[in-house]
Amino acid sequence: MATSAPADLSVALVLAPTSAAEWLVVLPVAWCLSVGAFLVMLRRWAGLQAAIALASLAVLVLIDVALLDHVARNGPATMVMGRWLPPFGIAFTVDLTGALFALVAAVAALAAGVFSLADINDSGRRYGFYPLLMLLVAGVSGAFLTGDVFNLYVWFEVLLISSFGLLVLGSEREQIDGTVKYGFLNLVATTLFLVATGFLYAVFGTLNMADIARKADELRVSAPLMTLVGLYVLAFGMKAAAFPLNFWLPASYHTPRVVVSALFAGLLTKVGIYALIRVTVMLFPVEREELSFVLAVVGALTMMVGVLGALAQTDFRRILGYLVVSGIGSMLAGIAIGGPGGIGGAIFYALHSMLVMTGLYFASGIAMRLGADVSIATLSGLYRKHAGFAALTLMLCFAVSGLPPFSGFWPKVMLVKAALDIGAWWLAAALLLVGFFTMIATGRLFLLAYWRESASPDAAGSAPRLPTTALGPLAALTLLALALGLYPEPLLATIQSAAAGLAEPSAYLNSVFPAGGPQ
Amino acid sequence: MEAWFSLLVTVFFTVAIYLLLSKSIIRILLGVAILGNAVNLLIFTGGRLTRDVPPVIAQGADVLAGPAANALPQALILTAIVISFSFFAFLLVLAWRAYEDLATDNTDEMRVAEPVNEPAPPLGY
Helix, strand or coil: CCCCCCCCHHHCECCCCCCHHHHHHHHHHHHHHHHHHHHHHCCCCHHHHHHHHHHHHHHHHHHHHHHHHHHHHHCCEEEEHHHECCCCCCEEEECHHHHHHHHHHHHHHHHHHHHHHHHCCHHHHHCCHHHHHHHHHHHHHHHHHECEHHHHHHHHHHHHHHHHHHHCCCCCHHHHHHHHHHHHHHHHHHHHHHHHHHHHHHHHCCCEHHHHHHHHHHHCCCCCHHHHHHHHHHHHHHHHCCHHHCCHHHHHCCCCCHHHHHHHHHHHHHHHHHHHHHHHHHHCHHHHHHHHHHHHHHHHHHHHHHHHHHHCCCEHHHHHHHHHHHHHHHHHHHHHHCHHHHHHHHHHHHHHHHHHHHHHHHHHHHHHHHHCCCECCCCCCHHHHCHHHHHHHHHHHHHHHCCCCCCCHHHHHHHHHHHHHCCCHHHHHHHHHHHHHHHHHHHHHHHHHHHCCCCCCCCCCCCCCCCHHHHHHHHHHHHHHHHHHHCCHHHHHHHHHHHHHHHCCHHHHHHHCCCCCCC | CHHHHHHHHHHHHHHHHHHHCCCEHHHHHHHHHHHHHHHHHHHHHHCCCCCCECCCCCCCCCCCCCCECCCHHHHHHHHHHHHHHHHHHHHHHHHHHHHHHHCCCEHHHCCCCCCCCCCCCCCCC
16 A cells, blocks of 8 residues: 655755746735735825835836846746646746736836826725725736636736725715626626636646646547637626626726726726637637637627717716727737737737726826816817817827827737738728727717817916826826837837747746646 | 536526526625535536545655545635635625615616716717
């Protein structure tokens, strides 16, 4: 019975000390979690909380820059928890896609942090805006950096529970109404994700992404992988607000504080898109190929429903909510097309949308502050009140419609070209048509709220001073969108190699299993 | 044994989905609670059910002596239970607060954030 041969522990354990570069892989998450925990203790010092949160978000951006630089130089990096090698232990694995998403998310969060100084009052601070913000960013970063499917589920839950807290901050009737719908539907979505993960474990006996990617080929003949991928597409499609599952988003995104809306529009749906890219493109490419027509139809419908919804709204922020949905459709179309053009286009569109949608929500907050109204039926004369702000908003409107020279142009070009290359002319037509409709929707918004003469001509000389903390982040994000539109080459090159790394994940696998790993 | 557990999981899912489709928030909440348990049982079944001993390595040995029960699903379920319980607690408080503030627990009547008779956007400039 006692067949106790001395086991070779070097197969299962890391015996060399962890290098500093490996710590970089978990640092974004560990940093945000510890700052968030620390801020909870500073409940009474609301002013101090803001300063610490801003400083640590700035540090987070620097960490993510360092991480992206490290990954771009040395290829994917892995850190394992508790010295247990995968597939036994939990691994954090970062490739170019994850690092890019994490960096842009940190930039959007930093902008939201600055904007919050003008938007969150003292009671909001006492109810924990800044700790929740840090925990939300921790959850988002964790989702982008993890290399384990169950771990991904846990980070989804971390960001979900912080988003609940942020959504009800203020406890107005509208917010409670919005949170009920957001809460229940998102909980169902993450539970679906957990169902799929349970089946994944039953089929593969492992939850490490690299391990799944290398085992998928031999299991494909016998296991019902198509059902599994279908469940994942359903769960992540719901998180990302894809067409038949999108109705929770415009029902809730206009209710919280403006900065919270901006943060959600920038980050949360893109986590769903990132997870969808990771699962369909890297883990199950064959199934993605088979599902591509379904994904393309869903993408086209999401774009159309989103932009037509935007045309039918009067509330400034609800228009933007539908535009978020419309953008998700373009990313889904990219995933459906596949190949370097499609996947690269989807990644570029997601990064662009993170910056531009956050900026547009900032603009809606400033517009409400200047015009004291949210409805474009009555909001008017903003151009005369503050010409500089109007110019920034117009640039963001161009960017979201995909007009050159702003950041929305390049992903649109990539997607249309990729769609035409595979002969999906109807998808290319849908992409172009949606760009046109978005221009009408944002153009009408600008025409009515900004250009129309104010009905009650108040003292024209008293142009209200806008605080720098409100205008600054808006200007920064707009300039970033302009810079990415004018000089996209470095980002394009990075995205191309990120998409190539997803399609051919041997570098990712080598990073997790350096010596081929246990079979 | 897996077959019987699969049937049990099916029953749990059926009940949960039936409850989630109702209008009253309390019934939806009960559906959420049952859904969480359905998923936990699913992961448990997915890890293969055996009546073996716990995976404890004997003193002085390096590896397990014989077949043992799979400990990983239990770790996964433990995480999922903690998370779903905290979510249930949050949603319960939210439902109570919604009932207080909106004076209804019928989701059809919760139209504060999306009013029923919204005016159309202006058609001309």
